[in-house]
Amino acid sequence: MDHTIAFYQACIKQLLSEYEALQTEDSRVELVFDDERERYVVMRVGWFHHKRIHHCLVHIDLCDHTIIIQANNTEDQLDDDLVDLGIPRENICLGLLPPDVQEYVVQQRRERQQSLQSIFHNQPGEQRQATLQYA
DSSP: OOOSHHHHHHHHHHHGGGGGGGSSSSSEEEEEEETTTEEEEEEEEETTTTTEEEEEEEEEEETTEEEEEEESSSSSSSHHHHHHTOOOOEEEEESSSHHHHHHHHHOOOOOHHHHHHHHHSSSSSOOOOHHHEEE
């Protein structure tokens, strides 16, 4: 598995580029990718009648081979999406949460993953396939 900075940058850009489809007649989605400073932002910008729209949807920083999710104002689980793209979960930090809560969330997800794996590995073949479809 590729764990270079270039791979991480490509994964982040691929994930965030999907948000461009959220454009509306009142606002556009701007992607701000800064490879030099390793900062990646998705902004919603526009006008709704006489009200200015200027809202950060997602902000991700890359620091020492760690992806830090600084803001996620979407309903998506960005960390899960990044893992699906091939980034190890231990290299993703939920910077939008206080440090004590970050560790709690990480622990809960590990326990859930271990629970699903133990259920999956202790089932006969047909049940195992059904569990995969509904997990």
